[in-house]
Amino acid sequence: IPSSQQYFDSSQLGGDNVYPDYCPMFELYNNGDCREIYDGQSVQQTVDLTGGLIAQNSKCAAVESSINGLLTSCYPTECIKDVDGDYVATRLTMYRNYQRTLFDVLTCWADESGQAKSLGYIAQDDYKFDTFYCPDFERICYDENPWICNGHGTFYDGNCVCSPGYFGRDCSIAYTAANRAVYDDTDSLSVYDSVVCLADEDWTFTEDDVNVGVLSLSITLNAASTYVEDNIRTAIRNFVAIVTEISLCDVSVQSYVYDETAGTVTASVWYYTTLTTWTESSASVQSSTFFALKLGSAFDASETKIADGTHEDNVATANIRSVSVGFAVMMLFVLFVSFV
Numbered sequence: 333i334p335s336s337q338q339y340f341d342s343s344q345l346g347g348d349n350v351y352p353d354y355c356p357m358f359e360l361y362n363n364g365d366c367r368e369i370y371d372g373q374s375v376q377q378t379v380d381l382t383g384g385l386i387a388q389n390s391k392c393a394a395v396e397s398s399i400n401g402l403l404t405s406c407y408p409t410e411c412i413k414d415v416d417g418d419y420v421a422t423r424l425t426m427y428r429n430y431q432r433t434l435f436d437v438l439t440c441w442a443d444e445s446g447q448a449k450s451l452g453y454i455a456q457d458d459y460k461f462d463t464f465y466c467p468d469f470e471r472i473c474y475d476e477n478p479w480i481c482n483g484h485g486t487f488y489d490g491n492c493v494c495s496p497g498y499f500g501r502d503c504s505i506a507y508t509a510a511n512r513a514v515y516d517d518t519d520s521l522s523v524y525d526s527v528v529c530l531a532d533e534d535w536t537f538t539e540d541d542v543n544v545g546v547l548s549l550s551i552t553l554n555a556a557s558t559y560v561e562d563n564i565r566t567a568i569r570n571f572v573a574i575v576t577e578i579s580l581c582d583v584s585v586q587s588y589v590y591d592e593t594a595g596t597v598t599a600s601v602w603y604y605t606t607l608t609t610w611t612e613s614s615a616s617v618q619s620s621t622f623f624a625l626k627l628g629s630a631f632d633a634s635e636t637k638i639a640d641g642t643h644e645d646n647v648a649t650a651n652i653r654s655v656s657v658g659f660a661v662m663m664l665f666v667l668f669v670s671f672v
Contacts, residue, residue, distance in 0.1 A: 333345075333346045333354050334354075336353075337353040337354045337355075338354075339354075339355065339356070366386060366387075366390035366391055366392055366406030366407075367386070367387065367388050367389070367390055367482065367483055381400065381403060381405070382395050382403050382404075382405035382426075382461065383395075383405070383407075383426040383427035383428070383429075383432075383461070384405035384406045384407050384426065384427075385406065385407065385408055385425065385426070385427070385523070385524075385527065385528070386406055386523070387406075387408045387522070387523035387524045387527070388482035388483070388502075388504050388522060388523055388524070389408050389409060389410060389479070389482055389522070389524055390406040390407055390408050390409065391406070391407065391409040391467060391472065391479070392404055392405070392406060393405065393406075393407050393409070393424060393464065393465060393467055394464070394465040395426075395461040395463065395464045395465070396448070396461060396462075396463040396464075396465070397461035397462045397463065398462075399461075400461060403461070407424045407425055407426050408424070408425040408524045408528065409422055409423070409424050409425075409467060409472070410422065410423050410580075411472065411473035411480065412439075412570055412574075412625075413563075413566075413567075414567065414624070414625045414626040415554075415557060415560075415563050415564060415567045415625060415626045415627055416557060416558075416563075416626055417563060419442070419469075419473040419474065420441065420442050420624055420625065421439055421440060421441045421442060421469075421574075421624070422439070422440045422466070422467055422469055422472065422473060423437050423438065423439050423440075423573075423574070424437070424438050424440070424464065424467070425437045425438075425524070425528055425579065426438070426464070428607070428645075428646075429645070429646075429647050431645035431647075433643075433645045434606050434607075434643055434645055434646070435528050435579070436451070436577050436607070437528075437573065437577055437578055437579050438451070438464065438577060439574045439577075440466030440467065440469070441469075441624060442469045442473075443469075444466045444469075445466055445467065445468045445469045445470065446465060446466060446468065447465070447466045448463050448464075448465055449463065449464055449465075449466060450462060450463055451463065451464060475487040475488065478495070480492070481493075481494065481502060481503040482498075482502055482503050482504045482522075483503075484497070484498035484503035484504070485498065485503035490562075499511075499512075499515075499517055500515065500517060500518075500519050500520050500521065501517065501518055501519065501520050502520050502522060504520050504521045504522050505519065505520070505521050525581065528579055528581070529579055529581035529582060530579075530581075530582050530604050530606075531581055531582045531584070531604055535584040535602070537584075537602065537604050539602075539637060541604065542639070542640040542642070543604050543605055543606055543639050543640055543641060543642065543643075544602055544603070544604055544637065544639055545576075545602070545603050545604075545605065545609055545610055545611075545635055545637060545638060545639030545641075546586075546600065546601070546602055546635065546636045546637035547572060547600070547601040547602075547603065547610055547633055547634070547635050547636070548598075548600060548633065548634050548635075548636050549568065549597075549598065549599045549600075549601055549631065549632070549633045550596065550597075550598045550631065550632045550633075551564075551568075551596060551597045551598075551599075551627055551628040551630075551631045552595060552596055552628050552629050552630040552631070553595045553596065553597060553627075553628045553629070554626065554628055554629055555595060555629075557626065559590070559592075561588075561590065564590075564597060564627070565585050565588065567625045567626075567627050568585055568597075568599055568601060568627070569583040569584075569585060569601070570625060571621055571622060571625055571627060572601050572603050572610065573603070574621050575608075575610060575613045575617055575618055575621055576603060576605050576608045576609065576610055576613060577607070577608050578603060578604070578605050578608075582603060582604045582605070583601065583602070583603045583604075584601070584602045584603070585599050585600070585601055586599075586600045586601065586602050587599060587600040597628075603639070604639070605639050605641045606641060606642065606643035606646065607641050607643070607646065608641060609635070609638060609639045609640075609641040610633070610635050610638075610639075611635050611638050612641070618633070
């Protein structure tokens with residue numbers, strides 16, 4: 333390195349770029365953006381090691397296990413609002429197991445930033461991690477954050493206002509002549525929707541599907557809250573999605589009746605789950621979620637059709653634990669026999 337551009341005792345120690353006069357600089361990894369697909373290898377590593385997914389709405393988050401230690405990866409992340417339009421939670425989506433066909437959608441409330449939360453199963457070959465860390469709520473959940481609109485717009489008055497060069501309802505479509513000929517402002521090219529959502533845009537699941545649950549829901553609204561039907565409908569879907577750990581796109585409000593005089597809403601809510609059902613969920617989780625979303629002062633819910641919550645690629649948690657316990661018992665027996 334030329335003497336005029338040496339910053340250390342050694343003439344061979346410095347930055348690797350001539351333009352800033354060999355001044356050492358921090359450089360970002362070329363695959364450091366969770367929203368961009370750079371090459372098949374980096375995407376596959378993300379999926380294999382951590383259950384992550386590269387998508388337009390993905391953010392970096394930390395996961396941990398006794399097998400792989402502390403790792404970071406990319407997980408689709410969304411911010412959730414309550415009935416009054418205030419952000420109250422984040423939800424992270426990750427692959428359930430090594431089969432990489434199913435997802436769990438996990439919730440962190442606003443006061444849980446940085447907290448470690450258990451995934452509820454034992455990390456083994458089929459499960460690469462058993463703990464995840466909640467993202468920093470204050471840093472990502474605000475309307476002015478362009479990430480809310482896939483990094484290409486600003487959320488304003490309930491909609492994404494896209495930056496130049498992008499369009500679509502979530503600003504996920506590059507503004508090219510070819511795309512404009514096919515898509516309009518109501519369309520989306522969301523990776524999340526195409527990969528994670530089991531239900532299609534029109535929610536064509538029927539009551540005959542074994543994994544469809546039908547919930548009869550009655551809500552007494554808060555007298556002090558301003559009634560906005562869209563907010564109530566979305567909050568109802570989030571209510572069911574959070575309790576059953578599924579994506580919002582897999583919940584549909586099939587019927588909805590508002591009684592202004594009584595201050596109540598009754599709804600028939602359908603949801604599709606491959607694991608947790610409403611009936612299996614705890615009353616405390618249901619209650620805390622309901623009040624966190626400020627849906628009302630009271631609710632009554634009954635599952636008129638109970639979902640099976642099954643899938644051929646599920647690995648039963650109980651089986652994993654029983655195998656581990658059984659193996660330990662067998663080893664003790666072998667040791668006992670060997671010493672006799």
